Amino acid sequence: MIEAVVSLRLALVGNPNCGKTALFNQLTGGRQKVANYAGVTVERKEGRFSGPSGRTFQLIDLPGAYSLEAASPDEVITRDVCLGHFPGETAPDAIVCVADATNLRLHLRFVLEVRRLGRPMVLALNMMDAARKRGIEIDVAKLEEALGIPVVETVAVRRGGAAALAARLDGELPPAVVVDANSDLHAEVRALLADAVSMPRRTAEIDDALDRFFLHPVLGLGVLAVIMFLIFQAVFSWAEPLMEGIEAGVGLVGAWVGSGLASMPMLQSLVVDGIFAGVGGVLVFLPQILILFLFILALEESGYLPRAAFLLDRLMLKAGLTGRSFIPLLSSFACAIPGIMATRSIQDPRDRLTTILIAPLMTCSARLPVYALLIAAFIPDQTVAGIFNLQGIVLFSLYVAGIVSALAVAWVIKLIRRDKSEHALLMELPSYRIPHPRDIAIGLWERANIFLKRVGGIILSLTIILWFLSTFPGAPEAATEPAINYSFAGMLGRWLHVLFEPIGFNWQISIALVPGLAAREVAVSSLATVYALSGHEEGLQAIVAAQWSMATAFSLLAWYVFAPMCLSTLATVRRETNSWRQVWIMAGYLFALAYLASFLTYQITRAFGA
Amino acid sequence: MRLSELSQGADAVVREVENVVDGDPIARRLRDYGFVRGEPVRLVGRGPIGADPLLVQIGFTRFALRRAEAARVIVESVP
Ligand SMILES: Nc1nc2c(ncn2[C@@H]2O[C@H](COP(=O)(O)OP(=O)(O)OP(=O)(O)O)[C@@H](O)[C@H]2O)c(=O)[nH]1
Ligand SMILES: [Mg+2]
Secondary structure (H helix, E strand, O other): OOOOOEEEEEEEEEOOOOOHHHHHHHHHOOOOOOOOOOOOOOOOEEEEEEOOOOOEEEEEEOOOOOOOOOOOHHHHHHHHHHHOOOOOOOOOOEEEEEEEOOOHHHHHHHHHHHHOOOOOEEEEEEOHHHHHHOOOEEOHHHHHHHHOOOEEEOOOOOOOOOHHHHHHHHOOOOOOOOOOOOOOHHHHHHHHHHHHEEOOOOOOHHHHHHHHHHOOOOHHHHHHHHHHHHHHHHHHHOHHHHHHHHHHHHHHHHHHHHHHOOOOHHHHHHHHHHHHHHHHHHHOOHHHHHHHHHHHHHHHHHOHHHHHHHHHHHHHHHOOOOHHHHHHHHHOOOOHHHHHHHHHHOOOHHHHHHHHHHHHHOOOHHHHHHHHHHHHHHOOOOEEOOOEEHHHHHHHHHHHHHHHHHHHHHHHHHHHHOOOOOOOOOEEEOOOOOOOHHHHHHHHHHHHHHHHHHHHHHHHHHHHHHHHHHHOOOOOOOOOOOHHHHOHHHHHHHHHHHHHHHHOOOHHHHHHHOHHHOOOOHHHHHHHHHHHHOOOOOOHHHHHHHHOOHHHHHHHHHHHHHOOOOHHHHHHHHHHHOOHHHHHHHHHHHHHHHHHHHHHHHHHHHHOOO | OEHHHOOOOOEEEEEEEOOOOOOOHHHHHHHHHOOOOOOEEEEEEEEEEOOEEEEEEEOOEEEEEOHHHHOOEEEEEOO
16 A cells, blocks of 8 residues: 655644543554543654545654643653654644643643644634533534634534544644743633633533532442442452353364364364363353443443542552552553553652552452452352342452552551651542443444454464463373373473462462463463363362362462562553663562462461361 | 542632642642642542542543642642
8 A cells, every 4th residue: 555645744642531542542443541630641642634635644642741840751752752752753733632622721822822822723712512411502613713723512422523623724824922931820711702702601510510429528438439349259250151152162062073073183182172162261251241331331431440449548648659550550450551551640759659559559450360260169149238249349359459468568668667757638520420321332343353363363362372282291101191191281280389389279279370471361371272182071169169169269369469470561551651670679579479369379278177 | 728628619810830849749639630730629529538539620621639649730820
C-alpha cells in the first residue's frame, strides 16, 4: 500500500477527561482506551485520518494536562510534544485543543494557556450532547471572535460527531494569534464565560444526588464493599455453565483429532497431551476473565472509580499510598502491566514508586486460572448463608489477601523511608455517565482477542516446548516408571523439587512454575500436559483433587497470591522506573513473601491434618 | 478562615492560596484548578475516615482535596 503524504501534523491537547481519546478514535478509527477518569491516556499515540478533500492528517493523542507546567510524568509528555522538545519530533503543525463544554471554567484556562504557545490552533468544544442536556448555552460565534481561533462543536461518542471538526481542519487554518504572555488567564476566562456562556446550574443535579449517596460516610463504604464482593461472586457463579461448555467442546474436538492421528503415536501425544490438554486447560477460563472485565469496563466508564479512590484515600494514606493509587491498582487486577503504566498519572514520585512495587500483589487475571482450578478441586460448591457461594467467598478472600499484603508492604516501605513530608492528592471527580453497551461489548471483544492471542501464541508455544522437554529423552528399556520421569523436564522438576519440597510442591508443580515465568496461565497448561504425559486420562481438576493433599493445594494458592514470576511485569518496571535496582527489589521481596507464605500455609494446614 | 474549616454544605469565596513552601507545587496546582481570588467555592462533603479528604466544588468542577491541601486556601464565608 502506498502511504499517503501527511499534509499536517495535529496534536490533541486538553484537560484530562475532556474526550481527547474518544475524538482520536472517532477520527482515526482507532481503539485507544477511553474511560471516565482523569489520566487514562499516559502515552503519546498517533494515527491518521483524511479530511473531506482527501488530504491526510497525522493525529497525535496525548495525556491530559491541567497546565503546561507539568506536575506528573504524563503531563511532561504533553508539554514536551507541544513545545517540540519530545525526542525525535518537532512541534506539531497545529494544535487541536479539546475542552469539555460542561466544564468550561476549568478547561478554558488551559485553552488560553495553550494559545500562548503561538501555534495555529482549533478549539473542539466536546460533550455538546451533555451540555445541551443540562441546558448550557454557548455562543460559539462570540467565543470564536473573542479567542481568535476557530471553535467547533463535537460529540466524540456519537458516530459522525467529529465530522465538523474534520471538515474544519481540512480547510485553511488561520495563523496563530499573538497574545500577551503575562495576562491573568482566570480573569479572561471569567470574561469569556460572562460573555458567551449561560449556565443554569454549576453542576449536574444528578451528579449531586449520586455523590450524596456514593460518597456518604457510611452508605458509601457499604456500597463499595458490596460492589467489590458482587464482582467475585459473579466471576464464579455466572461463568460456570459457559466453562463447562468450553471444556466439553475442547474434549470432543481433542478426542476426534486424536483418533485421526492414531497411526502416529508421537504426533498424537503432542496434539492430545500437549496442545489440547495444555491449551484447552487455559481456554476454559475465558468466561471468568470476560466477566471480570465486564465489571471493570462498566466501572471505568461510570465515573465511580475516582469516588472509590476518594473513599479509600485516608486508608491508603495510612498505608503509605494515596487515593490516586487506587485506579492503577484496580487496573492491575486485569494485568499488572497497564496498572504500572497507569501510575504515570500519580504526581508524587515516591507514591508512584510504592504503587509500582505493590502492583503485582493485585491478583491479575492471568492468576485466575490457577485459583479457579484449585478452588474448584478443593473447595466444595455449596451455598453459605443462603446467598453466597463458598467458592466465590474463597476467591474473594484470596484477592483480599493480595490487597492486605500490598497495604502491608506499602506501609513497610513508608517505615523504611521515614518519610514525613506531604504527598498530594488533588484529584478531580468527573461527572457520572451511563456505560454504553456497545462500547463495553467492543471492550470485551478486545479482551477476548488479547486472551485468545496469548493462548494461541505464547501459551501454545510454551506448552509445545514443555511437551518436548517432557517427552525426550525417552524412557530406558527396563523403565518401571512413566516415561516423563526420565525426561529433561522430569530431571529439572526433581532438581527444583529440593527447593520447593518444604512448601509442599511436588515435582510436577515445580516444573510448571518454570514456563509460568513467561505467562502465569501456563502453569495450568503445563500441569495439564505433565499429568497427561504421566498417563492420567481424567481432566486436570479431577487429577489434582485426587493426587494432591489439601496442604499442597493451599500452599500453591498462597504462592500465587505473591507469584513473583512474571517476566513482562519486571520488564515494565525496568522501563517505568529506569532502574534495575527496583526490579531486583521487587522480584526479591515477592519471592521471599511467596516462599514464606507457602511455607506457613503448608506447615499449618498439615498440622491440622489436612 | 481556611477552606478546611468550612462546615459541610457551606459556601465561601476564595481570598488566596498560601504557599507552604517556596514555589509550593500544590499551591500552584490549586490556582490552576481555579482557586483564585473571588472564586466561589463550596464544601460539598467529607471522606468517611477522619473526615478526610474533602470534596470541594470550584467553578463547575469537583475536586478531592486532603485537609492539608485545603488548608492552603484562605476563604471568606458568604452568608
Ligand atoms: N456524553 C459524552 N461523553 C463523552 C464525549 N466524549 C467523551 N466522552 C466520555 O468522556 C470520558 C473521557 O473520555 P476520554 O476520551 O477517555 O478522555 P481523554 O481526554 O482522552 O482523557 P485522558 O486520557 O484521561 O486525558 C469517557 O467516559 C467518554 O465516554 C461526548 O462528546 N459526549
Ligand atoms: Mg485519553
